[in-house]
Amino acid sequence: MSHLRRDLFPVDPFCEDPTLTSVGLPRLPLHRRILAKLRLWRxxxxxxxxxxxxxxxxxxxxxxxxxxxxxEARQPFWRRLRSPH
Structure with missing residues (x-):
């Protein structure tokens, strides 16, 4: 799986599934992580x-x-939505 690009496989930002964090993908460079976070917040x-x-x-x-x-609409953009469970 290490040949897959992380940016081509978007993940639900509200999902906290631990299996998604265990995938062996290379860590993105800092500037890409910052841009991804800004896109998520937007x-x-x-x-x-x-x-x-x-x-x-x-x-x-x-x-x-x-x-x-x-x-939920009043929550700041940097906070995840609460899980409905």
Whole structure:
């Protein structure tokens, strides 16, 4: 597996599956890790802003409590969303 490029296999940033960290891939250079973190934070900010704009009816249709959506939307971009489990 060491021949696979890490940037070609995006991983769910909210997943904490320990098997994903045990894959024997080479560590990315510092500048690539920083860029990846900035992209992740930008995506979190974008999705949380979008979540804040969803109306209550649509949230309920998706099985999401409006209070939970509001709580998650207020989280800072550097924090992972809480696991629904």
């Amino acid at each position: 995506e979190r900010a974008r999705t949380r802003n979008t979540l804040a704009e969803v109306d209550e009816r649509a949230l309920r249709d998706a099985g999401i409590a409006p209070a939970q959506a509001a709580f």
